[in-house]
Amino acid sequence: MTAERFLALVEAWGADPRRWPTDERSAAEAFAAAHPGQARAALAEAESIDALLQASRSPAPSLALRDRVLASAATAGLQARRTGRRWMDRLGLALGAGWAAAACAGVAAGVMLGTHLTADAEADAILYQSSLLGLDDTEVLG
Amino acid sequence: MPPIADPDEDLVRRVGDGDAAAIQAMVARKLPRMLALAQRMLGDPVEAEDVAQEAMLRAWRQAPRWAPGRARFDTWLHRVALNLCYDRLRRRREVPTETPPDRPDPGPGPDRGLLAADVGSRVDAALARLPVRQREAIVLCHYQELSNIEAAALLEISVEALESLLSRGRRALRAALADLRPGAEGA
Numbered sequence: 073m074t075a076e077r078f079l080a081l082v083e084a085w086g087a088d089p090r091r092w093p094t095d096e097r098s099a100a101e102a103f104a105a106a107h108p109g110q111a112r113a114a115l116a117e118a119e120s121i122d123a124l125l126q127a128s129r130s131p132a133p134s135l136a137l138r139d140r141v142l143a144s145a146a147t148a149g150l151q152a153r154r155t156g157r158r159w160m161d162r163l164g165l166a167l168g169a170g171w172a173a174a175a176c177a178g179v180a181a182g183v184m185l186g187t188h189l190t191a192d193a194e195a196d197a198i199l200y201q202s203s204l205l206g207l208d209d210t211e212v213l214g
Numbered sequence: 215m216p217p218i219a220d221p222d223e224d225l226v227r228r229v230g231d232g233d234a235a236a237i238q239a240m241v242a243r244k245l246p247r248m249l250a251l252a253q254r255m256l257g258d259p260v261e262a263e264d265v266a267q268e269a270m271l272r273a274w275r276q277a278p279r280w281a282p283g284r285a286r287f288d289t290w291l292h293r294v295a296l297n298l299c300y301d302r303l304r305r306r307r308e309v310p311t312e313t314p315p316d317r318p319d320p321g322p323g324p325d326r327g328l329l330a331a332d333v334g335s336r337v338d339a340a341l342a343r344l345p346v347r348q349r350e351a352i353v354l355c356h357y358q359e360l361s362n363i364e365a366a367a368l369l370e371i372s373v374e375a376l377e378s379l380l381s382r383g384r385r386a387l388r389a390a391l392a393d394l395r396p397g398a399e400g401a
Contacts, residue, residue, distance in 0.1 A: 080377070080381070081377075083381050083384065083385075084377040084378075084380040084381040084384070085355070085362075085377070085380065086356070086384075091355065091356070091359075093362045093373065094361070118384075120388075120395045121384050121387060121388055122356075124333065124337050124387065124391050124394060124395070125337060125352070125356050125357075125387070127333040127334045127336075127337050128254070128334050128337040128338050128341065128357070129331075129334045130246065130249075130250040130253075130357070131246075131249055131250060131253050131259065131262065132246065133245045133246055133249050133263075133266070134263075137245070137249070137263050137266065137267060138241060138245060140267055141241050141245055141266075141267055141270045141271075142237065142238065142241055144267065144270065144271045144274060145229075145237045145274045147271070147274075148271055148274035148275045149274075149275070150229065150230075150232045150237065150274055150277070150278070151232040
């Protein structure tokens, strides 16, 4: 690898060798080891840009978005195959007559249930809620 | 051509079968990635949510008929989300009276410290002002951590052209954020 190629590679891909093209990574690392004087400045420059890029925070999906996306699985016609009905029967008992209202509340019920049930049951519950919100229960849940 | 190894293959199959736990796992694995991609491409949290939600809906529809070995599901999902972003970016250009999506660069205020949130906002604003193709290259390679081959394929360009976009984008960011770099006056 030439010095020119090493500088171009670092300028484009940054200082982290894991981001370098796999077919050039070994040669570039060997160049850096053999020419630390030349490599150091380029890597330091690239590292400062990498650090700035890392300062951009990735947004975390809100619970509301997560719930909408989970519900959309039923909308898309995915058929729940696991023992969701048994879980949902239990949920129905737990919530009693308030189940329909909880289904309308959507997110609130999902959060409340999430504190008491396993993640698996929560997913089933949200799918079930979505089915109550206008989809065909039989089609969605079997 | 040998089949393409896909770390999502088993999960996609289970989603296609309607496995509720797999659906939840897919949401945990992909929704943050799609949201981050859309947020950085569009710079608008509401539009980013819409794009992420639509991309995931298409994932649900695709899963039952997904043919493993031809492409990675994550790459396909990026293609879907990018196309949705392009649609929105195109719409913005066609409706010039709408609020410009790019946020103004707040710049280095006189008493601006180096709080992480400040730096993050500056970087986001600088990213938003990059030409779309340069922004896309940086988002796919740096933030989404796609390989150079995957990113180039998504952008429908050669790896060399992708490298050129990355270099120009990073140079533009370096110039825009010069005051934030170590050793800069006031930093």
